[in-house]
Amino acid sequence: MRKYKPLLWMLFIPFLNIFYNLLNQHNGKVYTLITGLDQATPFIPAFIIPYVMWYPFIAIVLVLLFFKDVKVYFNTLFALCVGLIVCYVFYYFFQTTVPRPILVHSDWLTQMLKIIYANDMPYNCFPSIHVLTSYLMVKGARVLKVVARNIVRIIGILIILSTIFVKQHVIADIGMAIIVAECTYWLAGKVLPVLIRSYGKRSVFVTSD
16 A cells, blocks of 8 residues: 555645635735626626536546656645645735625525535635646646546636636636646646655655555
8 A cells, every 4th residue: 555655645735724714814904806807707606516526626636647647646736735835825915805796596506606605705815726726637637648638627627717707716816826836836847856866765756665
């Protein structure tokens, strides 16, 4: 089972999520980055489906990457964790919010939205973690087979679009998240090879017995 131990590094994600919850509350001064284009973007409750798919999506894709190419797995996971930390710095120093629509219907899609709204305060917005992580999964998926790669891309794009159609984020949140993802993925490509060389054959990055 030693070769599967690197999967345990994924536990850093729920650990870092602790800070998300600590920061997701009003801290005294909140900005809004909403534009006319954001106001013109329709509210589409059906997009709550890809939005909640994000939760298993990240874990499943990371596991697939691990079994396909462990180097890409570590690059993607490293970029994700560093990206989360970058997002938390933004949330602490530059807190933004997104106005949410009033939910008046009682259908099951609206009920799902109510659950999300009730459990995720509208403050940790810029950059969007949904977009950051989904974009990184799409980048990492380039090593998967064509069918799997395309499925990851489609789901990733739907999740990114869902963030604005369910009014959890604005366009600026998406743009900055992509910039952070590109920067942290580049950083992973520079830092991880150095760590591997430093630790040698007994490195935590080695998966063989």
